[in-house]
Every structure is written in structure tokens, then in C-alpha cells.
Amino acid sequence: MIAEEQLRNLTDISYQEAGIYENTRFEKIHNVVYDDAYHASAIVAREIADLIRQKEKEGKPCVLGLATGSSPIRVYSELVRLHKEEGLSFKNVITFNLDEYYPMTKQNVQSYHYFMHEYLFKHIDIPAENINIPNGELHPDEVLDFCVAYENKIKACGGLDFQLLGIGRTGHIGFNEPGSHFNSRTRMVTLDHLTRSDAAPAFLGIENVPKKAITMGIRTVLEARRVVLLAWGQNKAEIIQKAVEGPVTPQVPSTYLQEHHNTTFVMDVGAASELTRIKTPWLVGPCEWNTALTRKAVVWLCDKTGKSILRLTDKDYNDHGMEGLLTKEGSSYDLNIKMFNVLQHTITGWPGGKPNADDAKRPERSAPAKKRVIIFSPHPDDDVISMGGTFDRLVEQGHEVHIVYQTSGNIAVSNHEAIKFAEVSASLTPDASVFTDLIENMRSAADGGIDSPEVLKLKGLIREKESLGATRYMGLPDEQVHFLKLPFYETGAIKKKPLGKEDIDLMCEVIDKVKPHQIYAAGDLADPHGTHKVCLDALLESLKVLKEKPYMSDCWVWLYRGAWHEWDMHEIEMAVPMSPDQVLKKRHSIFFHQSQKDGVMFQGDDSREFWVRAEERNKETAANYHKLGLADYAAMEAFKRYYF
Numbered sequence: 001m002i003a004e005e006q007l008r009n010l011t012d013i014s015y016q017e018a019g020i021y022e023n024t025r026f027e028k029i030h031n032v033v034y035d036d037a038y039h040a041s042a043i044v045a046r047e048i049a050d051l052i053r054q055k056e057k058e059g060k061p062c063v064l065g066l067a068t069g070s071s072p073i074r075v076y077s078e079l080v081r082l083h084k085e086e087g088l089s090f091k092n093v094i095t096f097n098l099d100e101y102y103p104m105t106k107q108n109v110q111s112y113h114y115f116m117h118e119y120l121f122k123h124i125d126i127p128a129e130n131i132n133i134p135n136g137e138l139h140p141d142e143v144l145d146f147c148v149a150y151e152n153k154i155k156a157c158g159g160l161d162f163q164l165l166g167i168g169r170t171g172h173i174g175f176n177e178p179g180s181h182f183n184s185r186t187r188m189v190t191l192d193h194l195t196r197s198d199a200a201p202a203f204l205g206i207e208n209v210p211k212k213a214i215t216m217g218i219r220t221v222l223e224a225r226r227v228v229l230l231a232w233g234q235n236k237a238e239i240i241q242k243a244v245e246g247p248v249t250p251q252v253p254s255t256y257l258q259e260h261h262n263t264t265f266v267m268d269v270g271a272a273s274e275l276t277r278i279k280t281p282w283l284v285g286p287c288e289w290n291t292a293l294t295r296k297a298v299v300w301l302c303d304k305t306g307k308s309i310l311r312l313t314d315k316d317y318n319d320h321g322m323e324g325l326l327t328k329e330g331s332s333y334d335l336n337i338k339m340f341n342v343l344q345h346t347i348t349g350w351p352g353g354k355p356n357a358d359d360a361k362r363p364e365r366s367a368p369a370k371k372r373v374i375i376f377s378p379h380p381d382d383d384v385i386s387m388g389g390t391f392d393r394l395v396e397q398g399h400e401v402h403i404v405y406q407t408s409g410n411i412a413v414s415n416h417e418a419i420k421f422a423e424v425s426a427s428l429t430p431d432a433s434v435f436t437d438l439i440e441n442m443r444s445a446a447d448g449g450i451d452s453p454e455v456l457k458l459k460g461l462i463r464e465k466e467s468l469g470a471t472r473y474m475g476l477p478d479e480q481v482h483f484l485k486l487p488f489y490e491t492g493a494i495k496k497k498p499l500g501k502e503d504i505d506l507m508c509e510v511i512d513k514v515k516p517h518q519i520y521a522a523g524d525l526a527d528p529h530g531t532h533k534v535c536l537d538a539l540l541e542s543l544k545v546l547k548e549k550p551y552m553s554d555c556w557v558w559l560y561r562g563a564w565h566e567w568d569m570h571e572i573e574m575a576v577p578m579s580p581d582q583v584l585k586k587r588h589s590i591f592f593h594q595s596q597k598d599g600v601m602f603q604g605d606d607s608r609e610f611w612v613r614a615e616e617r618n619k620e621t622a623a624n625y626h627k628l629g630l631a632d633y634a635a636m637e638a639f640k641r642y643y644f
């Protein structure tokens with residue numbers, strides 16, 4: 001991890017000249033990586049606060065360029081805290097926001113205007129006249145003049161002292177999408193499809209996302225005296241690697257920042273995970289070779305050379321920066337066999353442990369032969385999508401399996417789906433008024449508005465009954481299925497409440513009741529703001545609370561990945577093979593979640609249905625094991641152990 005001071009000493013290139021940055025030699029933008037976004041955001045907020053104070057001392061205004069989106073939220077909350085608790089004043093601050101959707105009214109909750117007031121401006125003492133945000137309410141004929149005036153106003157204020165940025169998965173900064181010119185200035189742009197699909201959940205459907213935006217240009221950003229770009233989560237890892245290590249190209253507009261002399265990318269480990277020095281450290285310098293890193297390197301080398309483990313030669317290792325590893329292990333022959341066995345031992349058809357077997361080389365303990373198991377599922381369907389095959393084996397092998405659905409998932413049921421159920425109910429009862437009201441309510445509301453509590457209840461019930469269909473099909477009695485409806489989720493909107501004590505209490509209560517030997521949970525860190533991450537945080541907090549309970553010392557936690565990603569091959573600690581019949585059984589269990597089939601509301605940019613994604617992913621994991629030279633299975637589900 002790089003020291004905090006580095007963030008402050010960016011212009012001091014003497015260290016680079018001295019060559020101590022050898023391991024960053026693929027990187028063309030200065031960057032710092034932190035364990036978590038909270039800590040990193042506090043440091044960025046402190047840099048901004050110091051700048052505000054310094055400019056005040058100099059008797060000059062502090063001109064800030066600001067971003068919206070999920071990335072800067074914690075920086076803003078820290079600035080608000082500094083204002084409230086440490087007297088930081090914004091009276092001397094002038095702000096220019098990067099962008100705004102077009103067309104967009106200021107009071108729309110999706111507008112950047114609303115966002116900035118909600119997260120920052122209404123909590124601090126900035127004079128209203130010092131706030132500048134592109135105007136999404138203009139007539140098209142007024143946009144050009146507005147853009148020119150926006151640029152002139154930035155200049156008249158002395159230029160941007162500091163520009164805060166996020167990065168889109170297209171590589172955009174502001175809304176400068178691929179193709180943006182190096183010399184572009186504030187203007188109207190067309191949003192990329194990927195950008196619109198990333199924004200779709202917030203707008204409850206891509207069709208509601210505006211097609212255009214007004215954004216500051218690349219040149220406007222590059223003229224800022226200091227630029228800090230924030231990136232959190234593995235979702236951003238690929239584009240960060242391109243921006244930091246790739247060639248400068250209009251196809252990835254953030255690469256233009258390579259030509260700015262005072263830019264820092266501030267990231268968490270997820271966002272930085274594709275950088276060469278983190279992904280393949282043996283390519284940039286000597287490594288401390290432990291088993292985990294060796295495994296990562298060997299899997300990578302197989303991929304790189306197209307060989308299975310047992311075919312790797314001394315030359316392969318030497319040619320790819322692993323001579324140190326070879327020296328440590330003696331020869332490729334010994335190393336290959338050792339790593340083959342490490343991977344072989346991750347495979348088991350007994351996810352709950354094999355009774356009465358020697359478990360020294362197995363991922364799970366053999367005793368007790370019958371385990372109590374909790375499978376936490378963030379939404380009512382992640383259990384079968386992510387680990388339907390393992391779920392089936394655990395039940396079949398006689399373990400006491402409990403499924404715990406953490407949230408109701410109610411906002412993911414469309415009105416037309418829910419109307420079907422309300423109509424069936426209405427036709428079964430002589431007094432149908434309650435249902436006809438509901439139907440009317442849903443017919444007149446556009447998908448995307450906030451539902452009434454009654455509609456949310458109906459939608460939650462639909463998901464509950466679908467889940468029971470699936471768990472019964474898997475052979476579970478209903479009393480082993482729990483619906484927590486964690487309160488943080490129950491806002492009826494995409495924006496959730498922060499995790500609270502009532503959420504943790506509900507989690508602790510169910511764990512304490514079951515006293516599990518095994519817990520499975522979604523370890524989906526790709527989107528650090530998403531519901532899966534909050535549900536994982538809720539579990540980790542509960543584990544802290546319950547840690548001292550005697551049964552917890554005998555409880556192992558296994559993390560599965562959600563519908564979009566799988567663990568990397570080198571991370572997998574338990575791989576559970578599935579036969580072709582089990583693949584079909586898993587598919588059918590997913591089909592019970594009918595409201596999530598065909599054109600679901602939160603599809604993302606992947607148009608495949610959940611069962612297709614799950615099957616393709618499980619087949620790919622099996623194929624990857626086979627490519628490494630291990631057995632050839634139809635499909636596999638993968639887990640990583642979490643130690644607490």
C-alpha cells in the first residue's frame with residue numbers, strides 16, 4: 001500500500017527519477033490504492049479542505065470542479081462532516097459541476113442538480129450564487145450560448161484549482177464519451193449505450209435514461225491545476241487499467257489525463273486489481289512467493305502459454321518473470337506437481353464435508369457429518385442462481401439447510417407482472433375492491449415511480465411465493481426458509497437507507513437460532529454500492545457481534561459470487577462439480593422466479609437471462625479447471641472461504 005504522503009507530494013518527481021517506482025513502470029498516471037473507499041475518500045476530502053483553507057489565507061476564492069455519481073458520495077459526506085464538526089467554511093468556494101443530463105429538470109431526483117444539493121450544498125455554507133451546474137432545462141437553441149458562457153465563467157473565476165472526477169466504464173470523464181476530442185470544451189453530447197445501461201437501475205429502466213447530456217470538455221478538465229479521479233470496485237478495474245497503462249486514445253477519454261502533470265487516481269483494491277503491478281507483480285519486480293501468489297502466477301502462466309499445469313517448463317517460468325519462484329521451488333517438475341495438487345484439492349462433490357473421510361486435503365471438515373447450514377441470499381433468487389447445484393447437494397447429503405433471504409426484492413417486480421397476480425386474486429374473492437384499487441394504482445403509475453406500501457407488499461409477496469416454489473422443489477421444508485426483509489432495503493426506491501442496528505439484529509437473530517456450522521453468502525464486491533455488498537456488510541457486522549458465541553468457533557463462512565462474476569481461478573478454495581442432470585435441476589429452480597425472467601428490470605448491460613448467465617458461468621469454471629489439466633466436469637460452482 002502506498003503511503004498517504006504520496007498523495008500530497010505528487011509534483012515531487014525526484015523519487016521517480018531515483019527509480020524507486022520501478023514496479024509502477026507500466027503506469028502513466030500517478031495513483032494510490034487504499035484498502036477501502038471510506039479511508040481513501042477521507043484523505044481526498046482533506047486535500048480539498050486544505051486547499052480551501054490555503055486559498056482563503058491567500059485571500060482568493062477556491063474554484064472546485066465537482067462530479068456526481070456514486071464515486072464522490074463519501075468525499076462529500078466527509079466535507080459535510082468537516083464543515084459541521086471542524087468549522088470548514090465554503091463561503092469562499094466557487095463550484096462548477098462537470099455535467100447534467102439533457103433534458104432534465106432541476107427538481108427531478110435523477111438530476112445532478114438534485115444530487116449536488118442532496119449530498120453537499122444543502123449541508124454547507126456555500127453562497128447559492130457560487131454554485132454552477134450545467135442547465136438541463138434549456139431550450140435546445142439556448143444550449144450553445146450557455147456552454148460558451150460556462151467556459152467563460154470558469155476562466156473569469158481564475159480557472160479550476162481542483163477537479164474531482166469519477167470514471168465511467170466507457171472510460172468517460174465527465175460525459176466525454178469515446179471519440180471525444182482532446183480540445184473539446186463544454187458542449188452537448190450523446191451518451192454511450194453502456195453509460196445509459198449503467199444508469200438504468202437508478203432510472204428504473206434504460207428507456208427512462210436521457211440520451212444526451214451537457215458536459216465540460218476534455219480541455220476544460222485538463223486545464224484544472226489539480227485533478228483527482230476516484231474509482232471504487234472491481235467493476236472499474238478493466239477501464240482503470242486501460243486509462244493508467246494503455247496508449248492515449250480518444251476511444252478511452254480518461255487516457256488524456258496521462259498528459260496532465262498533476263493528476264492522481266485514488267482507488268480501492270478492487271478498482272486497482274487489473275494494474276500490472278497488482279495483477280501480475282512478477283512482471284515488474286521480485287516477489288515474496290507464498291502459496292496464494294504462486295497459485296495465481298501458475299494459473300496465469302497456463303493461460304499465457306496455453307498449457308496445462310503439468311506441461312509447464314523451466315523456460316516458461318524463466319521467460320515470464322518467475323525465475324525467483326523456480327529457484328525457490330527447485331524445478332518446474334516439483335512446482336507443477338505441487339500446484340496441480342493444490343488445485344485438485346479444491347474440488348469436492350461434498351460441500352458439507354465427506355462423512356468419515358480423511359479431510360486433511362479437502363476444502364471442508366468431515367465432522368459433524370450432518371451440518372447446520374445457512375445460505376444467505378441478498379435477493380430472493382441469488383441462492384439458486386449462484387449456488388443452486390451446491391444447495392441441491394447439501395440437501396441431498398442430509399444437511400439441515402436454511403435459506404435466508406435478506407431483502408424482499410420488491411422493487412424488482414414490474415407493474416405488468418404484479419397486475420397479473422392482483423387480477424387472479426380479484427377474481428377469487430367476492431369483495432375485490434382492495435385488489436381493483438391496487439390494479440388501478442399500478443395501471444396509472446409508470447414503471448419507475450415509487451410504489452405505494454400496498455403495491456410493494458404485493459410485489460414482495462410475489463417474490464416470496466416464487467422463492468418458496470424453488471426451495472420446495474429443492475426439497476426444503478418451509479420452516480427452513482426465512483424472509484428477513486432487512487429494513488435498509490425497504491425504501492421503495494433504488495436509493496437505500498444506510499445499514500442500521502435493526503438490520504444487524506435481524507441477521508444475528510437468525511444466525512443465533514440456527515447456530516450454523518456453515519454459512520454461505522454473496523461475496524459480490526464488483527459494485528461496492530450495490531445491495532449485495534450491503535448484505536455482505538450486514539453479515540460481516542453480525543459475525544463481529546456473534547464472534548464470542550461458542551458455536552461460532554465451529555462455523556465456516558464460504559462466499560459465492562452473484563450473477564455477473566465468478567471468482568478468479570486462483571481465488572477458488574472450493575469448487576463443487578455438477579452433473580448434466582444437476583445443471584438442469586438448477587435451471588428449473590431458477591425458473592420458479594418468474595417475475596425475474598424475460599426482460600427483468602435490473603438487467604444491466606448483459607441481455608442474457610439469469611439462468612443462461614449462471615449456466616455459462618458454471619460451464620466456464622469447469623472448462624477452466626479442465627484447461628489446467630484437471631478433470632472434465634459439465635459445470636462447477638465456486639467458493640472462497642472468508643476467515644473471521
Ligand code: F6R
Pocket residue numbers: 066067068069070071072098099112165166167168169172173174175
Ligand atoms: C458524473 C460524471 C461521470 C461519473 C462516472 C462514474 O458527474 O461526470 O463521469 O463520474 O460515470 O459514475 P459512478 O461514480 O456513479 O460510477
